[in-house]
Amino acid sequence: MKHYYFSALALLAVAFSYGQCPPAGLNITSQAQLNAFLVDYPNCTQINGDVIIDEANITNLNALANIVTITGALEIREVPALANLNGLQNLQTVGTDLILREVEGLSTLAALSSLTSVGGEFTVRSCPDLVEFNGVNNLMHVGLGMIIRDCESLTSIEGLSNLTFVGEILEVVENPVLTNLMGLENIMTIVGGEEGALVIEGNAMLTSLEGLGNAYTVMTGDVTIAANGLLSLCAVPSICSYLQNPSAGALITINTNLLGCNSQAEVETACTVLDTDYFTETVVPFRIMQNPVKDVLQLHSTEANGTVVIYDALGRKVGTYNLQKGIHAYSVENASGLLIVVVESGEYKQAFKVLKP
Template sequence: MKRILQLVLLLAGSTIPAWSQTCSVPVLKTQADVDNFSTSYPGCTVITSDLEISSSSITNLDGLRGITRINRSLKINYNPRLKSIEGLSSLTQIDASINIEDNDSLLNLEGLQHLVSLQGSIRVVEHQRLTSLEGLRGMTRILGSMSIGSNPALTSLNGLNNVTRVRGVSIGLNDKLVDLNGLRRLKEVNSPFYIGKNKSLKSLKGLERLEIADDRIEITENTALTSISELAQLKTVSHITITNNPLLSDCAIGIVCARAAFDQITISGNAAGCTSNQEVRMSTACMPQTLVRINAGGPDFTTATQKLFVADQYYAGIDRTSSIASGDILNTTNDVLYRSGRCSPSFSYNIPVVNDQVNVTLHFAETYFGAPGKKGGAGSRQFNVNIEGSRKLTNYDIFTEAGGALRAVQLTFPVTVTNGVLNIDFLTGAADLPRVAAIEVTASPTLIPLADGLVSGGVYSNSNYVSTARLSVKQVPSGGNQNANRLSYLKFQLPTGKAVITSAKLRIYGHNNENNTSIAIHAYGVNNDSWTEQAITGDNAPAASTSSLGSAAVNDVYKYHEIDVTSYVNAQRQSGDVSVSFLLNDPNKSSTEVVFNSKEAGTNPPQLIYQTTNVVQTPNSSARLGQEEVVAEIQEEQHSTVFPNPVKDHFTVSLSPEHAGPITFEMFDAAGNSHAIPAPQNSRPGEDAGVNLAGRSLNAGVYLLKIKSDAFAEVVKMIIAK
């Protein structure tokens, strides 16, 4: 019995059934070789060699109907009279590759429909009459590459519908192929992806699910191609080439904009709008866009310049609005937007946005105090505004700021969001109730360098570091080792248009690479923009044209450091210069190396962030840009804390002494959804309060706990564990 059991186990573990016969087959060169296969190899169902079919006389493969598996590759090449491969219809497995090439009478691939996966690659190329790939409809996985090319009668890639991943792809010289719809389940390509010389290809329809391209993508010489929008979901690619597609005018999709920012793209020879890297990079589609506009207290409203303010949303707190039916609002052509507003003792907005620096513009108009037939005026309404937990306005008076009632006024604040939700709190101040007419959130316009370069001194002064991912600054005193000297250069393309730049900040990400001392890194203007990162060296690098524009203290902590370069950027624009260059240096010659990411680093590149609107951005300033008075910001508040954090069913809040009056709790998940939390009884400022979450269906993840009272509102990040 033991011996029988061992035999059964042995047979069950074998990948080839015991009743199968194997054989090694030489090249089948005649129709007789095919027809007599079962006689020449009696009982053979598994071929242990390549199965190669190559003949000027073979017309069909009907004699091979008994074959179920090929341990190596299938090669059907150079058979000009072969019309059908349906004789392979019993084939369910090929352990290596498929190569079907130059069979001019072959119409389709029926016969391969039972194949599910392929360990190697597949090539279907050079067929004059092939119209369909439907014979591959069973295929779900191709571990090698796929090449479909030089098939002038092929109209569709249907048959590849179930393939989700493939190593590399080449689709070229298929004259009648109009789209790529047969690849509609493809999500990942790990080697180069080539789409070229398909003269009827109008779109990349079929690639809507493609998210990962680990290597490069090349889209070239498709003379009918008008759109690549189907790549909008693509998240990863190393390099993109888009060349010589004469009807392609719009290629500014997300991944193209991202790669263009780092010069990891080649664009040329396409229609206007997609003719060069720089044209695409500076296009409206690639520049930062508005994230959200909200008509506080009102419905959808489109301005005279076609800006849509959506109906009031993302608000919380005391739900109360106010509006007037008519009345001329000065300082605007969008009167309707300012006639309505959200107005209550305490309310907030919790707006899902990207984690980045954004501009928050608040729109105000005083529609009651001081209006015709109404009482009051200056000082009648004074309220506070916190954004991301930081006080931005204290006792703000719309009437005074706007110069009277029924006048529009706007304030813009740059804010950095780190948790995916922008929190804006409107709190009662010295008089009456807060009121806001509209909220606008836009991404800060950010430029990535056209070029950046590192140059050295001493014996290395003729060296070029074009591919470095790291910039560096180090200066040693005279008499020291000049070989250690490093300087860095940055060049940016300035934005087009005539709007005045009210703020420009140079941002560089890095740290002190040698110790924890703070090193002052200075930025200088360089009027000579002719340098290139491919050629710049210490010997030919241009000299600074200005004194220091400003400096940043850099210690051992990796982070972005900012230097205000507004005056120099405006001077360059006014002189007609279309680009601006900077030199980073250590004039104190501290003999300490400070390193920064270059644009080649792929993350946290150098940036030039600019504003073209008046922005309130300096704490404790007596006036904001535009000569309008603004109340100074209060000092940093003492915030509440949560412990333990992460939390499960219970946690404790150590409440800030800044609070006064009744205290309310509210939680928001990463999507901005609100979860009301009953405030513990007898919650007092400066004391601990216990919170019980038991029985609540809250998913694990990051949450924001909003704690609000009559005097103060704050947000504490917390994590709920499973």
Template sequence: MKKSGVFFVGLLLWFNCFSQSCLPEGIIFETQAQIDSFPINYPGCTMIEGSVQIRGAEITNLLGLGSLTRINGFLFINGNDNLTDLTGLNNLTTPGGRLAIWGNIGLQSLHGLESLDSIHGDLLIYDNNVLSSLDGLDNLVYIESSLDIGYFIFEHPLLSNISALSNLSYVGVDVIIWSNIALENLQGLEGLSQINNDFILYNNSSLNSLAGLENITKITNHLEIGQNYQLENFSGLENLDSIGGCLTISDNHLLSNISALSNLQTISGCIYICENENLQSLEGLENIDSINLLCRIGNNNVLPNLQGLNGLTYIDGDLSIIANVNMNSYAGLDNLVSISGKLALNSNGLIQNLSDFSNLRNIGGSLVIHFNNALTSLSGLEGIDSLGNGLTITSNHNLMELDSLIHLKSVGGEIIIDNNKWLTSLHGLDSISAGSISDLSITNNDSLTECAIQSICDYLISPNGNIDIRFNKTSCRTRQEVETSCLTGIEEPLTNTNPTSIKIYHNTSSDLLFIENAEIISRSQVSVFNMNSQELIQQEITLPTTAINISHLPKGYYFIRFSSDSLVKVFKIVKR
């Protein structure tokens, strides 16, 4: 019994002697001599309490660090031009912080990290010019923060696979794989079922498959897939169910479809699909019924329509459809009811009308229709009754009329009508309340002759901002011409078999309209119309002088019609 006790005490003393921590302040290795002398200078040290940086152009191996099982701080391995692998770290199971391996121009493999099972920080692998695989990370299971494989200065020209990550089952924050120009697929990520922040696949110019992502069902923030020039489809993402942020698909030159996203149910942020020059369809997004923030679809050269967005009813932000040169319809937006922000329809060269917006009822921001060369009418916008931040219709060279905006009553900002070559009339904007217009610009519309509509005339009486009217056709060339047109149109008596003197005048101080006639004419009445021929007031005339209260009418131009069995006279007044 006494011998056993002595043996136990001896073993404990040996363990304390030969298994211990050191360097609470950390250490920087800059020479091979420092590496080689580590076991001599720190005998029995298996755990460095602080952080470790290995950076030295003359360092060729890490064999002197073979006793280390743990580093409590970060581990940086960078700028080691002659280091070819990480042999020597074979017993290291975990760094307590970030593991960053970058700028090692001779590093060919990560052999030496086979015991590594967890990283309590980020794993960053950057700028290792001749690294061809991640072999050595085969037993890595857990990354507390982000996985980031890419470059700051140099691309990874030889990294062709990441299959060594096949045991990885958890990444706590981002997965970012970028500028690995030899990487062809993502096999090695099969153990991940959820991305806990952003998932970014960017500028992997040889990536032709998303194989390896089959088990991912959820991305809690953004999914960005861009500049992967060989990627033709999204096969591998068939089980993705939700994206908590934005979906960005941009500049993937061979991408023809995104149908593999057909199980995607929610996108809680924006959609940005731009510059995919061979994208032929948005089918795969049918289950998305609402989008928060921006929806932008632009510069997809062969995209013919928006089929695939058929389930979309609400956008809590802007919708911009821009520079899709072969888009011939907006089919796919047939069920869209409300946009809380701006609707911008710009440079979609084959669109002739807006009939696919027939169910749209609300635009909370501005409506911008710009440079759509085939557009001849705005039919499809009949359901819009208000805008939140202005109306801009510019450089639509074949647009001939605005009649489909006839139910628009408020614009909430400026009106800009510019450079619409064949537009002849502003009819369609008649019902807009002048008080909802801030600035007014009507310029460079070569065929425009009818500007004197109710809303414009009313606005010119009491403008709320700047006015710019010029370079249009006769009657619309200047503000003065439009104001003159607003004052014309007084109708002469149609019949006058019983001549009498009818006088109508407006007392501005009391807001009363007085009608005087020398004698009572049987069955006489007076009516007040706006310039859209809507009858606003009707009253019988029974006395030589009749007063009508028009204080409830907004400022503007009005027609006053006096009629009887033998006389009809029409006057025009301005309520200022």
């Protein structure tokens, strides 16, 4: 009986270990190591920590096919033999950064079809075979920067059409055959950070900023639009709205583009002669400017009169405030966890879910 007892415990321990995930992320250095992950952790769906694949001879990511969440970063750098991201088709959230850099053979992002949120920076840089962004159509939220740089074959970013929130900076830089920014039309908020809110620079074939946000896009930081050799149309609703009321102290750099977009004054002049119908779109009156939040919730409103009521996950009211027009901060320092923010003004009413760690 004792022998049977200990055997049962041993079998239980083995079964238990197979149901777990690695305790501190993954640092992948070979294909064999990556393949062993699926054998060792066949039921793992959440990796707590970072997944780093750097300077490795990796040809496929199939062993990650069960992963839904990575709480830390996913970094794939200098992996020349990787042609696609197959194996990441179930990945929905990345807690911090998602970096694809110097992945020279990468031709498609189609495997990222389930991705909805990147908590930190989403960078696609120096991927010379990448032609388009199709595949990231469900991505809605980037907590810090959305960086698209040095992709010499990139012709389209239309796959970003559901992206609405960028927590700091949007950069589209040194993509020599990209001709337009269609795919960014639904961005409602670019919060801005130390490096600014928007950088459109060094895109040799870019002729127009059409597709960049809309009349109700809010940007609150520096803007650089420079050294785009064929760019002549910058007077689009998002830029015109920004130039009407830039954030205090913002540095605006518009130069070395073609006539019509070669200075701030040229763009402002072009904005004044646009038909007002060009700016007519469905009004989105309220926007949350960050999520998760810390001690204050920043909310942008196009309306001046109304209320902001904040509830916790149990439906208890934790704060009631008068709605103010523009960007204003509302205290949530006495709350934690999942919060429901209900904003109401006249005919408009909207509820948001935000997280306060």
